[in-house]
Amino acid sequence: MVEMVSRPYASAFEKFAAGNPDILCLSADLTSSCEIDGFRDRHPDQFVSMGMAEQNMMSFAGGLGLAGFRPFIHTFGVFMYRRPYDQLMASVAYPRRKVRLMGFLPGITTPGGMTHQSIEDIAVMRSIPNMSILETGDATEVESICEAADSIDGPVWCRVLRGSVPRLFDTPIRVGEMRVLSEGSDVLVVTAGITTEEAMRARSALSRAGLSIRHIHLHTIKPFDHAQLLDHIGSVRHGVITLENHVTEGGIGSLVAETMADAGVGKRLIRLGLKDTYAHGGSRAYLMRYYGLDALALVRGIETLTGQEFGITEDDLDHARVDDVHSLVKAEAL
Amino acid sequence: MRNEKTTEEVALGIRRRVFEHAMRNNGGYLSQACSAAEQLAWLYNEELRLGEPTLPAIPAPFGGVPSADNPDYHTGAGYNGPAAPEYDRLFIAPAHYALVAYATLIETGRMAPEGLEMFNKDGSSVEMIGAEHSPGMEVHNGTLGIGLSTGAGLAWGRKRRGEPGRTWVFMSDGEVQEGQTWEAVQACAHHGIDNLFAIMDVNDQQCDGAMSSVMDVGDIAAKFRVFGAHCVEVDGHDLNAIREAAAEPHEGRPLIILARTSPFHTMSILEERFPRLHYVRFKSEDERARFNVSIAADLGVAPVDLSE
Numbered sequence: 001m002v003e004m005v006s007r008p009y010a011s012a013f014e015k016f017a018a019g020n021p022d023i024l025c026l027s028a029d030l031t032s033s034c035e036i037d038g039f040r041d042r043h044p045d046q047f048v049s050m051g052m053a054e055q056n057m058m059s060f061a062g063g064l065g066l067a068g069f070r071p072f073i074h075t076f077g078v079f080m081y082r083r084p085y086d087q088l089m090a091s092v093a094y095p096r097r098k099v100r101l102m103g104f105l106p107g108i109t110t111p112g113g114m115t116h117q118s119i120e121d122i123a124v125m126r127s128i129p130n131m132s133i134l135e136t137g138d139a140t141e142v143e144s145i146c147e148a149a150d151s152i153d154g155p156v157w158c159r160v161l162r163g164s165v166p167r168l169f170d171t172p173i174r175v176g177e178m179r180v181l182s183e184g185s186d187v188l189v190v191t192a193g194i195t196t197e198e199a200m201r202a203r204s205a206l207s208r209a210g211l212s213i214r215h216i217h218l219h220t221i222k223p224f225d226h227a228q229l230l231d232h233i234g235s236v237r238h239g240v241i242t243l244e245n246h247v248t249e250g251g252i253g254s255l256v257a258e259t260m261a262d263a264g265v266g267k268r269l270i271r272l273g274l275k276d277t278y279a280h281g282g283s284r285a286y287l288m289r290y291y292g293l294d295a296l297a298l299v300r301g302i303e304t305l306t307g308q309e310f311g312i313t314e315d316d317l318d319h320a321r322v323d324d325v326h327s328l329v330k331a332e333a334l
Numbered sequence: 335m336r337n338e339k340t341t342e343e344v345a346l347g348i349r350r351r352v353f354e355h356a357m358r359n360n361g362g363y364l365s366q367a368c369s370a371a372e373q374l375a376w377l378y379n380e381e382l383r384l385g386e387p388t389l390p391a392i393p394a395p396f397g398g399v400p401s402a403d404n405p406d407y408h409t410g411a412g413y414n415g416p417a418a419p420e421y422d423r424l425f426i427a428p429a430h431y432a433l434v435a436y437a438t439l440i441e442t443g444r445m446a447p448e449g450l451e452m453f454n455k456d457g458s459s460v461e462m463i464g465a466e467h468s469p470g471m472e473v474h475n476g477t478l479g480i481g482l483s484t485g486a487g488l489a490w491g492r493k494r495r496g497e498p499g500r501t502w503v504f505m506s507d508g509e510v511q512e513g514q515t516w517e518a519v520q521a522c523a524h525h526g527i528d529n530l531f532a533i534m535d536v537n538d539q540q541c542d543g544a545m546s547s548v549m550d551v552g553d554i555a556a557k558f559r560v561f562g563a564h565c566v567e568v569d570g571h572d573l574n575a576i577r578e579a580a581a582e583p584h585e586g587r588p589l590i591i592l593a594r595t596s597p598f599h600t601m602s603i604l605e606e607r608f609p610r611l612h613y614v615r616f617k618s619e620d621e622r623a624r625f626n627v628s629i630a631a632d633l634g635v636a637p638v639d640l641s642e
C-alpha cells in the first residue's frame with residue numbers, strides 16, 4: 001500500500017518559510033485551497049493578502065522582488081498565468097525576479113472545467129525566456145518544492161499537488177536532474193506529475209507481459225538535461241512514449257520530441273496527453289480515463305509503439321486510488 | 335413565460351432545493367442560496383423577458399467542447415429560451431453560483447428536478463462550476479471578472495442591430511476586486527451602453543472570508559458611479575426594493591443594482607461558520623445532523639433523510 005500524506009505543502013511551506021524575513025507568502029483569495037491558511041494564521045507578518053486580483057499580484061510580486069524579497073505567490077495555476085500573462089512577462093520573467101509561482105490544481109486535477117484547468121501552462125512557461133519549471137509528482141516532491149524553487153536564481157513556475165498525496169519517492173527534488181524509476185531496454189516511458197503514478201500502476205502488468213520498460217520521471221522541466229535523456233533513448237529498442245497531464249503540444253512530449261529531433265534520433269515517439277482539446281469538469285479518475293491520461297491509455301500506447309497486443313485490461317493494473325470527494329484535507333469545493 | 339408561483343415562493347423553493355442537495359452531498363454552495371435566492375428568483379420569475387426553453391427538461395450528458403469536429407456543440411443557453419431579438423439574455427458571472435441557478439431553472443419550470451441529481455456527476459453537463467454547456471449558461475464564467483465585459487459587448491452589439499432585448503449580468507461582489515470589472519464599466523460609460531443591466535450579490539464574502547479582511551473594496555457604489563454607471567444600492571432580500579431599483583432611468587449608462595445581502599439569510603445556523611461561508615462542507619456527522627434539523631425548520635420542511 002502506498003503511503004498517503006495529508007496536505008504536504010501546508011507543513012513544508014511553513015517549515016521552509018517561517019522565520020525567514022525575506023520570504024513572503026502572497027495569496028489571491030484561495031488561501032486554504034492552497035494550504036497556506038495555517039501559515040497565514042501563525043505567521044501573519046509574512047503573509048500578504050492580495051484578494052482576487054491576480055494581475056496586480058503578479059506585478060506587486062515583481063516589485064517585492066525589486067525590494068529584495070523572494071515572494072512565493074499562491075493561487076490555482078490557471079489563474080496565475082492566463083489573465084496576468086503580460087504582468088508575468090514584464091514584471092517577473094524579463095527582469096528575472098526571484099518570484100516563486102506556486103500553481104495548484106495542475107491540469108485535470110480539478111473538477112472546475114475549462115476555466116480552472118491549466119492544460120497549457122507548461123507550453124507557455126517553456127517558451128518564456130528566463131523561466132524555470134518544476135512539477136511535483138508525489139508527497140516528497142511537494143515537501144521539497146520550496147527549497148528547490150528557492151535555489152533558483154530567477155522566476156520559477158511550480159505545479160504543486162495538494163490534499164492527500166501519495167509518497168512515491170524518498171529523495172527530494174534536485175533541480176536539473178531526472179528520476180530513473182526502471183532501467184528496461186524495450187520502451188522508454190517519460191512522465192511527470194500525476195502521470196508518473198499512472199505509469200507505475202502499469203508496471204507489473206507490462207513486465208508480466210514480458211516487456212522491459214525504462215521509466216523516467218521529470219520533476220525539472222526547465223532547465224533540462226537533454227544529454228541524459230538521449231542516453232536513455234539510446235538504451236531502448238522500440239522508442240519513446242510520453243504521458244502528460246497537459247496538452248500534447250508544448251509540454252513534456254514536445255520537450256522529448258525536440259530533444260530527439262535536435263539530435264537526429266530516428267526512433268518512434270508517441271505523445272499521450274490532452275489531444276488538442278479542452279477538458280470539461282469531472283472527477284480526476286473520470287477525466288484521466290475520458291481523455292486517455294491513465295495507466296490503460298499508456299498500455300494501449302505501448303501496444304501501438306511495439307506493434308504487439310498484450311491483452312492487458314483494467315483488472316491487470318494496480319489499483320487506482322479514488323480520491324474522497326469530501327475529504328477534510330480539501331478545504332473548499334475545488 | 336411566466337410562472338404560477340410568486341417570486342417569494344420561487345426563492346423559498348430555490349433554498350429548499352439547494353439545502354437538500356447540500357445535505358445529501360455533505361456540503362455545497364449553500365450560503366449563495368441564502369444571499370442570492372431573491373435575486374435569481376426575481377430575474378427568472380418576473381423581470382427577464384425569456385422565451386420557452388429550447389433544450390430538453392432533463393439535460394443531455396456532456397456533448398463535447400467547441401471544436402470544428404463537434405458540429406452539434408451547443409451551449410446551455412436554450413434553458414433561457416431562444417436568442418431572439420426581443421428577448422433578454424442573462425449571464426451568471428460567478429459560475430460557482432451554478433447550483434443556485436440550476437435550482438432557479440427548476441423552480442421556474444425550465445429544467446426538470448432530475449437535472450439537479452446530475453450536478454457534478456462524471457459525464458454530466460450540469461457542472462459544479464457552470465460551464466457554457468451547462469443549463470442556463472451561454473458563456474464560460476468560472477474565471478471571475480469577465481462576465482460584465484461580455485455582457486457589455488453583447489449589449490453594444492444588440493443595440494447596434496436595433497434589438498430591443500436587454501442584457502443582464504448576475505455578478506458577485508468578489509468580482510469588483512478584478513480590474514476587468516472596472517474596465518467594463520468604463521467602456522459602457524464611454525459608449526453609452528444603457529441596455530446593459532447588472533445585479534450584484536453583495537454578501538461581503540469571498541473564499542478567504544469577509545471581504546474587508548481579504549482585500550477591502552471600500553464604497554463600491556461610489557466607485558461604480560464615478561466610473562460612469564447608474565448604481566442603486568438595495569436590501570437584496572427586499573423584492574420591492576429590487577423592483578424599484580430596476581425601474582430607475584439610466585439613459586446613456588448601464589444600471590448596476592447592488593443587492594446587499596446576508597450570507598446566512600433564512601438559514602440562521604450558518605452563522606456558526608462565519609466568516610468562512612464560501613463553501614460549506616460539514617466537518618462531522620454530528621454537525622451535518624444539527625444543520626439538517628435547524629435549516630429544515632427554518633425553511634419549513636422535514637429534515638433530509640440521510641440514511642441512504
Ligand SMILES: Cc1ncc(C[n+]2csc(CCOP(=O)(O)OP(=O)(O)O)c2C)c(N)n1
Nearest residue numbers: 029052476477478506507508539540541612
Ligand atoms: C480570476 C479568478 N480568480 C480566482 C478564482 C477563484 N474563486 C472562485 S470564487 C472566489 C471568491 C470570489 O468572491 P465571490 O464571488 O463574492 O464569492 P462568494 O464567496 O461570495 O460566493 C474565488 C477567489 C476564480 N474563480 N477566478
Ligand SMILES: [Mg+2]
Nearest residue numbers: 507508539540
Ligand atoms: Mg461574495
